[in-house]
Amino acid sequence: MLEFSQLEKYDSIGMYKVYDNWPQIAKQSYESELEPLEFKDIDHIVFSGMGGSGAIGDLFLSVLSKTPIHVSVVKGYVLPKTVDSNTLIVATSVSGNTIETITAVESAKDLRCKVVCFSSGGKLEEICKKNNILHRKIPIHNNPRASFPAYVYSILKTLNSIIPIDQSNIEESITQLEILSKKISTKNLTSSNPSLNLAYWLDGIPLIYYPWGLQAAAIRFKNSIQENMKNHAMTEDVIEACHNGIVSWEKTSNVKPILIQGSEDYVKTKERWIILKNYFNEKGIKFWEINTIQGDVLSKIINLIYLLDFSTIYRAVMNRIDPFPVKSIDYIKDHL
Numbered sequence: 461m462l463e464f465s466q467l468e469k470y471d472s473i474g475m476y477k478v479y480d481n482w483p484q485i486a487k488q489s490y491e492s493e494l495e496p497l498e499f500k501d502i503d504h505i506v507f508s509g510m511g512g513s514g515a516i517g518d519l520f521l522s523v524l525s526k527t528p529i530h531v532s533v534v535k536g537y538v539l540p541k542t543v544d545s546n547t548l549i550v551a552t553s554v555s556g557n558t559i560e561t562i563t564a565v566e567s568a569k570d571l572r573c574k575v576v577c578f579s580s581g582g583k584l585e586e587i588c589k590k591n592n593i594l595h596r597k598i599p600i601h602n603n604p605r606a607s608f609p610a611y612v613y614s615i616l617k618t619l620n621s622i623i624p625i626d627q628s629n630i631e632e633s634i635t636q637l638e639i640l641s642k643k644i645s646t647k648n649l650t651s652s653n654p655s656l657n658l659a660y661w662l663d664g665i666p667l668i669y670y671p672w673g674l675q676a677a678a679i680r681f682k683n684s685i686q687e688n689m690k691n692h693a694m695t696e697d698v699i700e701a702c703h704n705g706i707v708s709w710e711k712t713s714n715v716k717p718i719l720i721q722g723s724e725d726y727v728k729t730k731e732r733w734i735i736l737k738n739y740f741n742e743k744g745i746k747f748w749e750i751n752t753i754q755g756d757v758l759s760k761i762i763n764l765i766y767l768l769d770f771s772t773i774y775r776a777v778m779n780r781i782d783p784f785p786v787k788s789i790d791y792i793k794d795h796l
Contacts, residue, residue, distance in 0.1 A: 512607065
């Protein structure tokens, strides 16, 4: 089994310590003194952000998918043409220096939409001050991807007037994080740790299958595998994959399927999971199953992301890789 001394040796800045504290960070962020903002007549929310900040938009897209609010996620420079006076742009850049997000905010200045920005400072804060744009300063926890719960729960606190999630559901999601933390944190480096068990499976190229509604967790998992483990990974919607991607399994490879299944998946989706697993068993293809907890969609996705993220840190350390540095991303930024 993984030993604590390995974490201390290979995780150069102690990312695992931040992940151990995710429940506390979530609670402190939601109970912070951030002033809630009032917005009226909003029928379109655009979440703008890249990387870990983009994952926040994916989360809220899933959470708000069953509400009358139209949600768009922008991972790039250009805002939708449908932006108008009833649109709220929620721009997130943990560093405050993400060029794509800054470009989107600058273009929003000339539109009639409302804008609110979240960052730890940087150029985004300067632009907000200069142009009288609403800004909430949220501290960074180690690095942008590890700061995920701080930003999610700060946004929930700040935008409670337009994000229709009951306070009881938000508090329940934090409680579920606390329960899960006891199982997956570094205080439990035993065979009963589901994140650690998954980490042993994460060799080769993971192919993450997900159902509609859990895309946010799948994309975040892929991104964390790539950033923390420095490993290739892929995602596929399970229904769409049955019309194309499934054919790839007719040829042997080092791709390893991971099935993220929702406790309340659509009945036909549940049927598809059974067929897919039967197919893998008949082909002798080993796969890994992950099931969501019971509860509302916020609790399910946050819980999944916590479990899956931690597994990538464990696997990175097993591979003697420091999960923190992202030299290739730095190279791209330096050449922009």
